[in-house]
Amino acid sequence: MIDDAEDRADAFFHALADRTRRDILRRVLAGEHSVSALARHYPMSFAAVQKHVAVLERAGLVSKRRQGREQLASGEVGAVRSVTALLAELEEIWRGRIDRIDDLLADGTTETTDTTPKKEH
């Protein structure tokens, strides 16, 4: 799975290639923060900060949970084998599988005894 591993490495380094994201990560590594509390530290919109948190989350560096209306973010680094990182890897595996299923379903040559009427495009 070299490509997937490389993709994930890209995600890690992309996530850390931004000053604001590194700062967010330092804060959430110290303890859980709500996204709105984080947003107050930066001269940018809540939505922009939320996007930064999402990039960190996709890279497996931050995990988020919901409490009422608040989204709480915490840091995940140092936990190479943390459950979060493991589930993130499993997610990548399933995303790959589902892309392949989608390709397979789109490839009409594999349809054998399908009698379902074809949908017009």
Add this chain to the structure above:
Amino acid sequence: MPVTDVTKDLESRTITVTSEFAAPVDRVWQIWEDPRQLERWWGPPTHPATFTDHDLTPGARVKYYMTGPDGEVYPGYWDITEVAKPSRLAYDDGFADADGEPQESAPVGSSTVDLLATDSGTQMVMTATYPTAEDLQKVLDMGMEEGITQAVNQVDALLAA
């Protein structure tokens, strides 16, 4: 993107992946039921899967192996626990030895697959649960690259600097 939702539960080490396909439920069922079709998507291109025993009947054992780029073989099995064609499949999965028999200390995860007809095709909800973080790690090590660990270690070093 056919994946419409991913939820992860850290406490129970569970992942749920929801996807939508533009094909009827019967057609999507085939990609699980036909081992030749299953082989086209189960393993990544670098680690294709070969299913040697395949019978979707409760109590049956499905056997397969994945082959890595160096020819290394990773055998695994599913014990089928529930089948409701064409809408539900459940199985426990584990690792096998070279003969395809379950390893004694093998971890066993549990997965369910539900297929639901929608206006545009089929919604597939896949849930996988692993009893411990170690079991989950073993699943990921099965035919997976180590590169990611190196990447994280580098990130660790970067943050510690």
